[in-house]
Amino acid sequence: MPVMLMRSLKPPELRNGTRYVVVNCSPMVAEVEIAVGAHKGKRHFIPRIPLEPTDTQLPFKFQWRQLPLRPCFAMTMNKAQGQILKCVRLDLRQHVFTHVMLYVALTRTGSKDNIHFIAPNGTTRNVVYTDVLYISSQA
Template identity: 50%
Template sequence: MPPSKLALKIGCPIILLRNLASYQGLCNGSRLVVSHLTDHVIEARILSGNYAGKLVFIPRITLTPSTANLPFVFKRRQLPIRIAFAITINKSQGQSLKHVGLDL
């Protein structure tokens, strides 16, 4: 489950946590930059891949935890994104970047 409190600003890099529309380039691990914010939808620009530079909309989706052993169904409507100022080595494989920072 993504974090419940998300503070975003325009120009913030984000990473997608779910496959929303693979035919539009919205796959798990896609990097985007926020261009416009509303309460229920985020407009973002794709950073890498075949669809780089394309504007897309990311809606809120219903998420349910798979490991909850509760007597009721727990659902939460939220955006399937996470802030991506840094990404892991596994997610960065296959991407070409102009500038790279290394924190030792």
């Protein structure tokens, strides 16, 4: 199953946002193989890590252990930054927030033939908030 690491454990190979494929899974650890990038094919063991709630009103503390992995059959444009993908499918039924998000999505693959869109009438609206651009240019 394709998964994404949700917390950096040992950069640069075990870094937040890196995609892996689960090779084996036991109750306390998952064996994963790096799916893309310079370290593609290397295998690592991801342990369950202890987590504690920070905003609890409970009169006691509790802790649980969980794998810092999420299924990654799809990803947001922000998480796709730095990824190399064979094929990109974009759902543009909702407007893209910034030019940069669309640029990141369109440049994840090396060929325009590997980019596919879902968009009403084959178009999407380019939303630019000029107030935000003005404020950021003044800083």
